[in-house]
Amino acid sequence: MKKKMKKRCDWNRNSHKREKKKKDRGIVDFAMIQEHFFKNLPDWINEMEDPRHESYVTYTQADFIYMGILKNACSVESMRQMEEKFNEQTCIETLRLLSGDRKLEEMPHYDTLNYYLEKLSPQCLSEIRRKMVCSLLRMKQFYRARLLGKYWRVILDGTGLFYFREKHCENCLCETVKDAEGKERKRYYHKVLEAKLVLGENLVISLGTEFIENETEEVKKQDCEWNAAKRLLGRLKKEYPRPPVCLQGDSLYAAEPMMRICRENRWQYIFTQKDTRQPVVGESYEWIQEGGGTTAVKNIGKEKGTGQYANHVEETAGKEETIHMYEYEYTKKQGEGEKTVRFQWLTNIELTKRNLEEMVEAGRGRWKIENEGFNNQKHGLYRIEHLNSRQKNAMKNHYLLTQIADILMQLYMAWNPLIKEDGQSKKNTSSRLLESFRRQTVTDEDVFYIKRYTTIYLE
Ligand SMILES: [Zn+2]
Numbered sequence: 001m002k003k004k005m006k007k008r009c010d011w012n013r014n015s016h017k018r019e020k021k022k023k024d025r026g027i028v029d030f031a032m033i034q035e036h037f038f039k040n041l042p043d044w045i046n047e048m049e050d051p052r053h054e055s056y057v058t059y060t061q062a063d064f065i066y067m068g069i070l071k072n073a074c075s076v077e078s079m080r081q082m083e084e085k086f087n088e089q090t091c092i093e094t095l096r097l098l099s100g101d102r103k104l105e106e107m108p109h110y111d112t113l114n115y116y117l118e119k120l121s122p123q124c125l126s127e128i129r130r131k132m133v134c135s136l137l138r139m140k141q142f143y144r145a146r147l148l149g150k151y152w153r154v155i156l157d158g159t160g161l162f163y164f165r166e167k168h169c170e171n172c173l174c175e176t177v178k179d180a181e182g183k184e185r186k187r188y189y190h191k192v193l194e195a196k197l198v199l200g201e202n203l204v205i206s207l208g209t210e211f212i213e214n215e216t217e218e219v220k221k222q223d224c225e226w227n228a229a230k231r232l233l234g235r236l237k238k239e240y241p242r243p244p245v246c247l248q249g250d251s252l253y254a255a256e257p258m259m260r261i262c263r264e265n266r267w268q269y270i271f272t273q274k275d276t277r278q279p280v281v282g283e284s285y286e287w288i289q290e291g292g293g294t295t296a297v298k299n300i301g302k303e304k305g306t307g308q309y310a311n312h313v314e315e316t317a318g319k320e321e322t323i324h325m326y327e328y329e330y331t332k333k334q335g336e337g338e339k340t341v342r343f344q345w346l347t348n349i350e351l352t353k354r355n356l357e358e359m360v361e362a363g364r365g366r367w368k369i370e371n372e373g374f375n376n377q378k379h380g381l382y383r384i385e386h387l388n389s390r391q392k393n394a395m396k397n398h399y400l401l402t403q404i405a406d407i408l409m410q411l412y413m414a415w416n417p418l419i420k421e422d423g424q425s426k427k428n429t430s431s432r433l434l435e436s437f438r439r440q441t442v443t444d445e446d447v448f449y450i451k452r453y454t455t456i457y458l459e
Pocket of ligand 1: 169170172173
């Protein structure tokens with residue numbers, strides 16, 4: 001009897017799922033999300049400085065950029081596959097609707113798109129992203145993501161993108177690696193540093209990109225994450241002068257020059273503390289702790305561990321910049337015994353018994369975001385390591401297109417009821433989007449649905 005009941009309830013759930021899938025409008029919903037959050041996106045794209053010679057223009061810039069966005073959103077790996085999959089009459093009609101180009105008659109060829117991306121200044125796509133981010137920052141629905149109700153969390157994260165055996169261009173970074181037999185060989189590669197903006201627990205978008213690369217082949221010292229960070233932060237302050245920011249990064253950034261940049265930009269910071277990076281600060285904190293000068297808060301965080309802090313450690317450590325230090329500790333079972341896990345951070349936000357738990361969560365959250373962020377972009381939906389073009393300018397633009405598509409895709413996924421309620425995977429969401437883009441004819445009723453004003457609930 002019990003078994004039967006269970007089956008019926010399964011059946012109910014499955015039929016409920018089928019009903020919902022029937023209502024799933026795929027590409028139409030994707031367009032609706034774009035219309036809701038970035039109504040003017042096609043105009044912004046068409047207003048970019050067009051790098052093409054006027055007499056050769058068949059496609060609008062929006063045609064190209066939307067095609068690139070859809071390649072990413074539909075999780076199509078290569079440019080060739082894109083051309084094959086998007087070769088449908090329905091695709092042309094939907095692209096026409098998205099880009100607003102009424103004269104569009106054919107999908108652009110992939111080499112035409114690549115040729116355009118070779119010429120376009122990456123600064124243009126960066127500016128599109130800035131406009132998108134600014135629109136989101138103005139929306140009240142994201143305010144609750146701010147740290148302590150005030151600061152937007154910005155996370156620095158670098159990763160390697162493309163690796164080559166032979167020198168690929170004059171900007172390549174170079175390192176010596178050992179192969180399986182222990183033989184040394186040179187490796188050429190391109191790296192990128194991202195500033196990510198936290199808009200919600202599962203909504204972390206690209207705010208700024210800095211390519212880590214050598215200016216010329218002749219440079220004495222190679223470019224590195226630290227120098228790229230300085231350039232990136234300088235640009236971010238110009239692009240986003242007003243929003244209150246809390247910058248987060250791993251222990252690499254826990255050094256006074258970075259803290260000075262934060263102070264000059266009127267930003268807060270939280271950096272991971274490691275004794276290898278800041279030994280004197282670590283020793284000073286311990287000295288304060290031994291003298292009973294730290295404040296402890298018990299039973300916080302999801303492990304019900306202990307938080308502890310000391311403000312103004314810089315006075316003891318003889319540092320110029322404001323440094324408050326805090327830590328979080330909990331024990332977990334390991335085999336027969338127990339293991340203590342401990343994290344430490346430095347910050348210039350004055351610590352209190354009241355804000356400590358939130359500060360601990362913010363510190364730990366960075367690690368999770370870094371782990372999932374690039375991993376998802378590399379092995380999940382987008383394959384950012386796949387080389388869509390060997391030409392270095394197009395390479396950058398392809399990367400930026402992925403970041404723009406990712407903003408739309410994350411909003412779409414945070415809204416999508418099939419993911420929220422039925423746990424549909426990201427990969428399946430992309431496949432459904434591709435199928436819908438290839439097969440679905442967008443009707444007048446769909447267009448009305450896209451354009452109408454509604455409230456969008458995320459997550
Ligand atoms: Zn190169």
